[in-house]
Amino acid sequence: MRINVEDALFCLVDVQERLYPHVTNKDEIEKNLITLVKGLKVLSVPFIVNEQYKKGIGETIPSLRELVDEYPHFEKTTFSCYKNESTIEAINTMNKKVVIVAGIETHICVLQTCIDLLEGGFEVVLVTDCCTSRKQNDTDVAITRLTQAGVIPTTYESLLFELTLNAKNPCFKEISSLVK
Numbered sequence: 001m002r003i004n005v006e007d008a009l010f011c012l013v014d015v016q017e018r019l020y021p022h023v024t025n026k027d028e029i030e031k032n033l034i035t036l037v038k039g040l041k042v043l044s045v046p047f048i049v050n051e052q053y054k055k056g057i058g059e060t061i062p063s064l065r066e067l068v069d070e071y072p073h074f075e076k077t078t079f080s081c082y083k084n085e086s087t088i089e090a091i092n093t094m095n096k097k098v099v100i101v102a103g104i105e106t107h108i109c110v111l112q113t114c115i116d117l118l119e120g121g122f123e124v125v126l127v128t129d130c131c132t133s134r135k136q137n138d139t140d141v142a143i144t145r146l147t148q149a150g151v152i153p154t155t156y157e158s159l160l161f162e163l164t165l166n167a168k169n170p171c172f173k174e175i176s177s178l179v180k
Contacts, residue, residue, distance in 0.1 A: 005163040009046045009096040013103025017058030023132045032130045036156040037067045047071035050081045082116035098123045102130035107138035124151045
């Protein structure tokens with residue numbers, strides 16, 4: 001299945017200040033997430049930002065917060081973003097068939113969000129190098145389970161070029177410079 005930019009929206013899951021210091025590969029994941037977010041913005045993909053229980057876990061990490069402040073943010077207590085009523089309404093209102101997902105923790109909130117989106121009839125794309133958990137094995141098992149459930153795994157670079165489609169796309173040079 002080809003992922004087309006006009007069909008897609010991006011769901012950022014719980015990349016928050018008090019949890020982020022405890023996840024594996026956090027520096028690499030942060031760098032990857034920043035590149036993904038910048039690239040999706042260049043391509044004008046709509047965003048939904050989710051934050052789990054902000055009083056306890058805090059805001060989206062500063063390096064991402066400055067990039068996503070303009071987009072709708074939804075606080076939740078459900079693990080799945082797609083069990084939170086305001087997030088469900090926002091996603092359904094956007095009339096997109098593909099939901100691109102990235103964030104933390106892969107084996108809890110990301111996994112449950114992806115499963116619920118699949119059950120909601122969406123095609124779900126998981127940006128695997130933009131997801132992590134506190135333990136690497138939890139991330140690995142969650143990605144395997146989600147792939148078996150029908151989620152499409154990808155990487156941020158592969159996704160950005162797939163959405164760009166063509167070297168003649170006006171966004172190509174900017175996308176290309178982001179991933180270098």
